[in-house]
Amino acid sequence: MVKRRHRGMERRIAGERMVTLFRLAESEALRRHPGRARRYVELARRIGMRYNVRVPAPFKRSFCKKCFAFLLPSVSARVRVGRGRIVVTCTACGAIQRFPYTREQRTRRASRTPTQ
Ligand SMILES: [Zn+2]
Numbered sequence: 001m002v003k004r005r006h007r008g009m010e011r012r013i014a015g016e017r018m019v020t021l022f023r024l025a026e027s028e029a030l031r032r033h034p035g036r037a038r039r040y041v042e043l044a045r046r047i048g049m050r051y052n053v054r055v056p057a058p059f060k061r062s063f064c065k066k067c068f069a070f071l072l073p074s075v076s077a078r079v080r081v082g083r084g085r086i087v088v089t090c091t092a093c094g095a096i097q098r099f100p101y102t103r104e105q106r107t108r109r110a111s112r113t114p115t116q
Contacts, residue, residue, distance in 0.1 A: 014051035018044040022059040022070075029070040034092065037070035061088065066095035 025040035041063045063070050069092040071077035078089040084102045
C-alpha cells in the first residue's frame with residue numbers, strides 16, 4: 001500500500017515546527033547561548049527549505065542571513081535607525097542588513113500635509 005503524503009498538512013506542520021524552533025532560538029539567545037540559538041535557526045531554515053515554507057513573518061528579520069545567529073538587539077545585534085532605513089549589524093560576524101521604511105515615512109508625511 002502506498003502511503004499518501006498530504007502536502008498542505010505537511011507544510012502547515014512544517015510552519016508550526018519552524019515557529020517552535022525560532023522561539024527556542026530566541027530563549028537561548030536570551031540566556032546568552034548563541035551557539036544553541038544558531039543551531040535552532042539552522043534547523044528551522046532546513047525545515048523551511050525541505051517543505052518550501054517561508055520563514056514566519058515575525059522571525060523574518062530575527063536572524064543573521066550570513067551566519068544564522070539569532071539577532072537580539074543589544075545582545076547579538078546592533079540596531080540603528082537611519083534616513084529611511086533600519087540598519088541591523090550582527091555582532092557575531094559583522095554582517096549588515098538594511099531594511100527600508102520609506103513607505104511608513106511617506107504615509108506619515110501624507111497624513112501631516114492637510115494641516116499645512
Ligand atoms: Zn552574522
